Amino acid sequence: MDSLILISIIVFWLSFAFGMGNLYSYAKQKEVLKLHMTEIAVTSSLTNIKKKSLSDRIIAFLSRYADDFSSLGERINFFSESDEVEVLLRKAGNPFNLSVSRFQGFKIVCVLLGFMTGAFMVIIGFPLANIAFVTLPFLGFFVPIMLIRSTAKKRQEQLRSDLPDFLDTVSISLQAGSNLDSSIKESIHYFTGPIQEEFSKFIQGIELGVPREKAYLELLTRNDNEEFQSFIKSLIQATRLGVPMAATFKSQSEDIRKISLEQVKEKAAKASPKVTLITSFIIAPLIMLLIIGLVVLNMIYGEDSIVRFFTS
Template sequence: MIFFIILGAVFAAVFLLTLFFSMPAFQKNAPASSLGKLSFFDTKGKKHHPNPTFVERIVLPIFRKFLSIFRKFLPRNLVESVSKRLELAGIQDNVKVDVFLGIKFFMPFVFLLALFFISIFFKVPTTLKMILILLVPVSYIFPDYYLKSKTAKRQEGIRKSLPNALDLLTISVEAGLGFDMALYKVAENIKGTLGEEFKRVIKEMEIGLSRKEALRNLTKRTDVTDLNTFILSIIQADIFGISIGKVLRIQAGEMRIKRRQAAEEKGMKAPVKLVFPTILFLLPALMIIVVGPAILSIMDILKVMGQ
């Protein structure tokens, strides 16, 4: 009976995690799937998926309905905060808010329930109880940790791509293209999150948003300091009639300097980071090589003296 209770708790946890990671926005093509919301404004034909999986047809609708009811009892500021964090991670769907909050609150409940039944009805080792107790806070913290790491990885990707994107944007504008067309060229040639976000900016301008609004939406979705500075400069240049080409040259130069400084900073941190691996892995092996023969010689001498 204990086995089945533990198995049920593990199954429920695995099911929730599988559901969490099977959502399209949590996969590697998250930016592209987010752009799908604007696809109905495109003149090209859409691709439909006539054979949805069992999870998409049966499990997800039931789970979403249950979570939508659960969401009504949560504070609005909590829902808005989670929605903002999901947006920064590249997950832009209200349903994902329900899924995230549901997993965050129900996974600890599953482990608590398993711990309760095991403690009341069965005699089990203390080690198992400690593991279940430990899994309660871990299961509550894990979704936040995953979201934070996904956001950091996404922002780092934007930060790395930004200098090259600005160089290409500057060259395109100086070659005679307008800013919007130059942005389109950059979106086509820059891969990764930044390219997808630029495509979204273009889509938003195509459906009627002004350049200023589309760029401000970009800052809300990314929250990268360097990108925010660049967008603010473009908006101010557009308002005051300053040459965008000149602004782009200045911004591109600053981005190159920042990238070089960041590389130098990482290079200076490298020796400090190598200290602990050196102590843990290199010194023991070195001590064995240097001291080992001496120890063997001393042991031989002691044996001879003992005879």
């Protein structure tokens, strides 16, 4: 009986020591993870620091009041349904940290700003103030929609333009023996714009424990550029099949450059008929009017003009 009690005491203290050891190990790992997440957050914030222009500061200032009108903006959603706005904001890189509801409210803020500007122009007697009083609120509603569409389109175009150079840079790093994450993390420092933003988010997600395939799918969700989507899908396929990443990056870079060259040739071919159309319907009639005008002036004021014929 005494031996059983002794064994129980020994087992208890061993279990207690083992549990305390695991608890200490867990606390240390938690501290390391917190430090790692802090480093990632600081690095990300330093990377995203940009000098704001005057227009950026004005938009950021107006955005503060957008939340108060978000519900009204969601009800008045002509050409700006919430689902469509969400897609556009993702493609545009969420400028000014705009959410869907805040963007909807921002439209109403711009409408009110246009209304007040028009009213002020009417009060001071500005020329065409009545027209401005009617048109400025409409412009305040539709200009943010057009701007977000334009920003999304330009961002996707820039992403497509920078992608081949980025792939070449990463490919060189991979061929030198670096792994994929280190190569991307090193390469993004040589780029600016959407290519840096997208892959910074990708690396940040990987470091925080997001599954690689899910991080790839998030890249696909945020961007609809055909070349970029083709590249990310090839990365997913290469990850599943175990294909060397260096070969994937190199082949994708060559394919994208070929596609870009074909698109340039296609645009050049489309430009020629447009130039001919402009020449035929605008420049040629103007030249004809100029010639006819000179002939008429010569007939009226020349040496053998009709005026002199009748007055002589």
